Amino acid sequence: MSNNVDLSSVLKSVEKPGRYIGGEYNRIMKDKAAVKCRFAFCFPDTYEIGMSNLGVRILYDVLNKDREVWCERVYAPWVDMVEKMEEYSLPLCAVESGDPVADFDMVAFSLQYEMCYTTALRMIKLAGFPLRACERDEDAPIFIGGGPCAYNPEPVAEFFDLINIGEGEEVLLEICKLYVFMKENGSYTKSAFLREASHIEGVYIPSLYDVSYNDDGTIKAYEPKYPDVPTKIRKRIVADLDNAPYPEKLVMPYIETVHDRIVLEVYRGCIRGCRFCQAGMVYRPIREKSPEKLCHLAKCLYDNTGYEEISLISLSISDYSKLPELTEGLLSWTDDAKVSLSLPSLRIDSFSEELMQRISSVRTGGLTFAPEAGTQRLRDVINKNVTEEDLMRAVGIAFRGGKSNVKLYFMDGLPTETLEDIEGIASLSKKVVDAYFAIPKPERPKGGVGVTISVSCFVPKPFTPFQWEKQDTFEELLLKQEHLKKCITDRRIRYTYHDAKVSFVEAVLARGDRRLSSAIEILVNDGVMLDAWDENFDYEKWMSAFERAGIDPAFYTSRGFGLDEVLPWDIIDCGVTKEFLLRERSKAYEEKTTPACSEHCSGCGASKLGGKNRWCK
Numbered sequence: 111m112s113n114n115v116d117l118s119s120v121l122k123s124v125e126k127p128g129r130y131i132g133g134e135y136n137r138i139m140k141d142k143a144a145v146k147c148r149f150a151f152c153f154p155d156t157y158e159i160g161m162s163n164l165g166v167r168i169l170y171d172v173l174n175k176d177r178e179v180w181c182e183r184v185y186a187p188w189v190d191m192v193e194k195m196e197e198y199s200l201p202l203c204a205v206e207s208g209d210p211v212a213d214f215d216m217v218a219f220s221l222q223y224e225m226c227y228t229t230a231l232r233m234i235k236l237a238g239f240p241l242r243a244c245e246r247d248e249d250a251p252i253f254i255g256g257g258p259c260a261y262n263p264e265p266v267a268e269f270f271d272l273i274n275i276g277e278g279e280e281v282l283l284e285i286c287k288l289y290v291f292m293k294e295n296g297s298y299t300k301s302a303f304l305r306e307a308s309h310i311e312g313v314y315i316p317s318l319y320d321v322s323y324n325d326d327g328t329i330k331a332y333e334p335k336y337p338d339v340p341t342k343i344r345k346r347i348v349a350d351l352d353n354a355p356y357p358e359k360l361v362m363p364y365i366e367t368v369h370d371r372i373v374l375e376v377y378r379g380c381i382r383g384c385r386f387c388q389a390g391m392v393y394r395p396i397r398e399k400s401p402e403k404l405c406h407l408a409k410c411l412y413d414n415t416g417y418e419e420i421s422l423i424s425l426s427i428s429d430y431s432k433l434p435e436l437t438e439g440l441l442s443w444t445d446d447a448k449v450s451l452s453l454p455s456l457r458i459d460s461f462s463e464e465l466m467q468r469i470s471s472v473r474t475g476g477l478t479f480a481p482e483a484g485t486q487r488l489r490d491v492i493n494k495n496v497t498e499e500d501l502m503r504a505v506g507i508a509f510r511g512g513k514s515n516v517k518l519y520f521m522d523g524l525p526t527e528t529l530e531d532i533e534g535i536a537s538l539s540k541k542v543v544d545a546y547f548a549i550p551k552p553e554r555p556k557g558g559v560g561v562t563i564s565v566s567c568f569v570p571k572p573f574t575p576f577q578w579e580k581q582d583t584f585e586e587l588l589l590k591q592e593h594l595k596k597c598i599t600d601r602r603i604r605y606t607y608h609d610a611k612v613s614f615v616e617a618v619l620a621r622g623d624r625r626l627s628s629a630i631e632i633l634v635n636d637g638v639m640l641d642a643w644d645e646n647f648d649y650e651k652w653m654s655a656f657e658r659a660g661i662d663p664a665f666y667t668s669r670g671f672g673l674d675e676v677l678p679w680d681i682i683d684c685g686v687t688k689e690f691l692l693r694e695r696s697k698a699y700e701e702k703t704t705p706a707c708s709e710h711c712s713g714c715g716a717s718k719l720g721g722k723n724r725w726c727k
């Protein structure tokens with residue numbers, strides 16, 4: 111920070127100054143005069159959340175392993191700090207060097223969730239730049255977007271120079287190398303660089319495409335402006351995950367963050383095919399790390415951090431084909447070192463007595479399962495592939511193993527859902543309570559049972575078999591939430607549900623096209639940011655911005671998209687084909703399930719990306 115302001119008095123006047131001071135143990139410092147590309151990795155949420163993000167940890171490590179690149183971290187300032195920055199004209203700065211973001215060559219944003227868009231853009235503004243890429247001058251850094259939301263980048267396409275589609279480990283380095291090469295040989299201009307970068311697989315340059323629309327407002331076509339620019343952008347993956355770089359040290363924060371623990375990414379992708387789940391489709395194909403590599407990484411990270419918890423992360427940890435070997439290897443030293451092991455993503459059907467024993471040996475607390483729907487019919491529609499018996503067996507094991515609190519995740523508003531399915535959520539939860547009392551009293555955990563059900567609103571996401579579906583209206587969702595509330599009569603069941611207004615805005619942004627940029631711009635210019643936080647989310651402001659931008663948000667939510675319509679995200683090839691998604695959609699309406707990849711390959715198309723495993727045909 112600069113401007114002759116007494117920074118210590120600014121820091122003393124804001125909440126959690128530890129968010130801004132840097133200087134953490136294990137942070138990476140380099141000589142800025144000796145590096146050729148300065149890379150600001152921006153996380154559009156608070157320090158506490160960003161510091162816990164696995165993607166940031168991995169990419170920070172990958173980029174800094176290259177001696178020509180210095181990657182630094184930038185987090186969103188909290189609202190109190192934003193006020194101070196505006197009051198004293200302080201620019202947004204990187205944590206490591208304290209240098210303004212304007213001094214960097216590349217400024218990349220990890221777009222984790224649609225509701226972070228306003229924050230990312232406000233950060234661009236706080237860095238001192240116009241929001242729209244076309245309004246930034248030649249000397250401005252290259253602004254990059256990436257992360258899970260990049261699978262439909264269109265609502266924010268006008269704001270970024272370059273979008274990274276897929277996994278960033280290799281692509282971001284290639285982008286930096288191209289930048290350095292063109293700078294050194296004198297061929298660099300921003301437009302020449304972006305044109306050249308469009309040839310890198312996994313790179314989307316929105317400004318190199320024209321989008322046209324039909325009279326009814328649907329998209330007519332995406333057309334590259336030049337013949338050498340690809341007509342579709344294929345996502346990048348890391349083919350050999352076991353040998354891919356992974357941090358052996360972590361930056362240690364001075365303040366508490368949301369996950370102060372070691373996170374081990376066990377595999378990427380998913381062998382299941384839940385029809386509502388975007389992650390399960392876009393991260394295909396599955397690529398596993400070996401137990402040996404994971405045990406080695408866990409030990410290095412423990413030695414370098416001293417964290418007392420190791421969390422095994424993947425979309426469904428119990429689907430890892432070598433879980434017994436991995437837990438065996440870890441437990442051989444973690445028990446003695448008093449390091450706990452957590453497995454946050456357990457599937458109901460693969461939860462076993464043995465797994466329970468392994469977890470119980472190190473950890474107490476509740477267990478979480480995700481039946482997602484209240485009836486078998488609807489679970490078949492969404493291809494959840496778990497039964498009521500699976501759930502009762504899993505909670506029985508949990509209760510007998512000493513757990514008295516179980517959390518169940520459900521969704522409402524799913525395609526074909528009726529009030530009977532909603533009532534099924536209440537009756538299934540009651541059966542879980544009953545399963546506790548079916549255990550003889552001496553064998554039950556003491557203190558009584560607690561079942562928490564958390565119900566989120568279905569958002570039809572791009573690249574899922576439900577991408578064409580409409581979302582329930584706000585009124586329909588409220589009605590279902592109220593109905594479920596009435597159906598829950600047991601006080602041992604705690605019911606929590608998501609704000610349907612947030613889910614509505616999330617759906618608009620997830621399914622939107624480039625025209626939404628005007629509304630997002632209005633919000634950011636009005637000072638909106640951090641509205642992924644309930645206390646900052648203002649539904650009326652969103653509706654007003656849509657109105658001022660001439661956008662009907664219901665066009666993106668209450669209308670089912672036509673099966674032959676050009677979708678905003680059709681410019682992206684995420685591996686899984688439209689034919690596969692259409693097949694899965696038909697099966698959903700026939701209430702037919704599709705087996706997991708481990709049982710049968712359904713030919714989803716993701717095998718063309720490489721990274722083959724023993725299942726992909």
Ligand code: SF4
Pocket residue numbers: 381394395396707708710711712713714715716717725726727
């Ligand atoms: S190609 Fe087959 S096995 Fe591989 S991810 Fe797709 S459906 Fe699964």
